[in-house]
């Protein structure tokens with residue numbers, strides 16, 4: 573499996589393009605808002621984007637969704653409780669940057685435990701509410717894409733609309749910390765880490 577990491581936008585949100593060797597089909601987790609950078613990487617690696625998987629609907633993760641869908645034909649997936657974030661600037665908080673980010677509605681409405689298959693890859697949906705009510709992480713083998721749920725040395729903020737610190741902590745404990753130490757974590761902001769490292773060193777999980 574290959575993961576291309578790119579940082580996009582004002583909040584330096586991480587976008588991840590995921591594919592396997594010798595197969596063109598690819599997925600992007602949280603495209604952020606730099607459509608040209610994403611399209612350049614897709615062309616450079618001769619990929620065919622099949623799915624746009626969203627960990628949640630905040631503005632810093634969704635800016636390129638509509639353009640990317642138009643230019644690649646990829647389907648957009650988001651948790652069913654988060655669906656209106658794509659179309660409602662008050663929910664996706666884009667007013668914070670004085671913009672009205674409005675995307676098309678999603679194609680796939682996710683629930684906990686759903687499996688998304690692309691080429692040889694199978695992404696399992698882990699519903700992890702707390703940062704937002706419909707926040708999810710995606711698990712692909714021993715790789716986790718955690719959005720704004722878990723970061724290196726930190727956890728997602730819970731003071732925004734729909735946030736709950738208690739819910740976030742139980743999501744992390746019940747869905748993420750039950751996994752073995754060697755699971756790789758690709759967060760929505762900041763550097764890559766592992767479940768083992770966060771279990772030992774993350775001050776919020778002590």
Ligand SMILES: [Zn+2]
Nearest residue numbers: 628630703720
């Ligand atoms: Zn967020």
Ligand SMILES: [Zn+2]
Nearest residue numbers: 585632720760
């Ligand atoms: Zn974010």
